[in-house]
Amino acid sequence: MRLFLQITVFSLFFNLIACTSTHTQQEASQVQPLKSIEKVVLIGDFNVKSEFSDEKVFDCLADGILDINPKLAIIKPEEFRNQLFPYFTGSTSPHTPEEYKALLNNPLVNRRIKAMGVRYLITLIESKTGTDYNGGIVCGGSYGGGGCIGLGLWDRNTRLDAQIWNLQSGNMDGNVQTQAEGTGVMPALLLPIPLYFPATEAATCQELGEKLGNILSGKT
Template identity: 30%
Template sequence: MAPLRLAGLAAAMSLLGGCGITARFEPYKQTDAVIAEGEHVVVLARKQHSTHEAEEDFVQCISDGLADGKNGLAVHSSKEFEDKMYPWFEPSTAPLSTEDLTLLLERPGVAEQVRNTGVRYVVWVDGSTDRVASGGGITCAAGVGGAGCMGLAWWEDDSRYDATVWDIKDVESEGTIHGDVKGRSVMPAVIIPIPLVTRPQAHACRGLTDQLRQFLTSPEGYPTAGPAPEVG
């Protein structure tokens, strides 16, 4: 039995190279506008598709990341902003384009409400994390000599998110950052299952936060044009 277990362990270890994260971020900035002192940014989930709404905890992760650190940005609470602007940023009434935003700001009192929040930039986050593939299997058995499991299971999650930045003051779209992070997790079992889990959503949050911080503070945009791949 021992040689069989060792062989199973060797086979499992040979497959662990497939466990990891692959990330790609594509920033496209259309203007040289940057956030100024006294101006706030708010991160909101795009909600026009009820079955494809960015997760609230992901939106909060980006908000916290932008505000964190010595050089943190002034970030307005998403919930407080939606409450103050009620009902204009509810799912059924939130503007879907800068043209819609123009019409919204022309409504009596709306532009003043926005100014009172101190928010200049709205970051719309759209996307989700989905299980895209899985395979393998683990079997467990018990006998006179004891119990144990053998096999290997794996799964792959894909975190795809877009972050679009609107300038409310100038009523225009500043650009979009696309993020696609794939993570493959494995669970080898030699006597006991050992899960080795990757977390692509956490990587997507960190990656988009870093990109947004640069987006909002760098007037020149990005040092290199086009897609910026990141592999980890």
């Protein structure tokens, strides 16, 4: 009975500190809801220090967007880049409103974008994941045996910043920043036992995807 009580108290304590929370900031008042014939494309930005390639950006955001509105049409990054070659490769992608506008002034590019029906281009401009270790575990041993004692804690945070570019006007119509923080817990009683790994990256992707889904569906 006493052991059960101890386990319950420990579990409650660990549950209190082991959690993942997300925060979002957005400025997307210019973004209009997508019409049924309009599409959105999700791409990464090769020029920024990001851990997200094109495929990873798509995997990260598409599910969250479609969870909110399964009818939204999303174009895969490779298809978009190939259709607009030579203009959206790593070294030829626009980054500023001036560069977007100059590109959209090219009639061939403008015509292709209209033919594809792409209204918005969402690009992930920053992705960062950091970990800070706290707490401590001490291990020792001798001929008679050994073991560890202590509590290992680590704070993990992930931040993703996305920009929403209007490919009809060349303006950046919105930007969304999402951050997730979580604390991992590993108590050590003889052996270190990892109890909770904070999945901040997955939480940030889901949150950002859902926010974008809401924005593109006019649900903000």
